[in-house]
Amino acid sequence: MRPQADTVDELMARLRAKGQRATSARRAVLAEIVAAGSVHLTAEDLARRIAAQHPDTHLSTIYRTLEALTQAGILSVARFRDEPTTYHLTDDVHHHAVCSTCGATIDLPPSVLDPLCRQLLDDHGFVANPHHLTIGGTCARCAAEA
Numbered sequence: 221m222r223p224q225a226d227t228v229d230e231l232m233a234r235l236r237a238k239g240q241r242a243t244s245a246r247r248a249v250l251a252e253i254v255a256a257g258s259v260h261l262t263a264e265d266l267a268r269r270i271a272a273q274h275p276d277t278h279l280s281t282i283y284r285t286l287e288a289l290t291q292a293g294i295l296s297v298a299r300f301r302d303e304p305t306t307y308h309l310t311d312d313v314h315h316h317a318v319c320s321t322c323g324a325t326i327d328l329p330p331s332v333l334d335p336l337c338r339q340l341l342d343d344h345g346f347v348a349n350p351h352h353l354t355i356g357g358t359c360a361r362c363a364a365e366a
């Protein structure tokens with residue numbers, strides 16, 4: 221599910237429902253992540269974007285905010301190879317095919333794993349809950365150059 225329907229207000233309400241404070245830094249971080257859509261932002265990316273509107277927000281505040289939002293289950297962490305940690309909405313279930321040669325990334329809908337999940341359930345009784353999977357390989361351009 222892509223996050224369009226997930227307004228920042230709704231996410232903030234969910235944060236309060238979990239007994240977490242709805243600070244302006246938390247709102248600013250969530251607003252940037254919702255606006256970024258399928259692009260995953262690092263803490264530094266977020267700090268740069270937020271500093272444009274709130275120059276007094278320190279990187280350490282961004283890190284603490286990301287930590288709190290991740291613990292509350294609103295954000296999830298995604299890592300690509302050896303790149304810095306990025307963050308996305310937990311509701312935004314999707315997967316990526318990543319070229320191990322050039323790093324090109326293809327966004328995949330959650331349904332691509334439906335056959336695998338069904339097979340795991342049928343054959344093993346295993347209820348798979350893949351939330352953010354990265355599939356390595358070679359993109360068409362790199363394959364053509366090889």
Ligand SMILES: [Zn+2]
Nearest residue numbers: 298314316352
């Ligand atoms: Zn992703």
Ligand SMILES: [Zn+2]
Nearest residue numbers: 319322359362
């Ligand atoms: Zn490639």
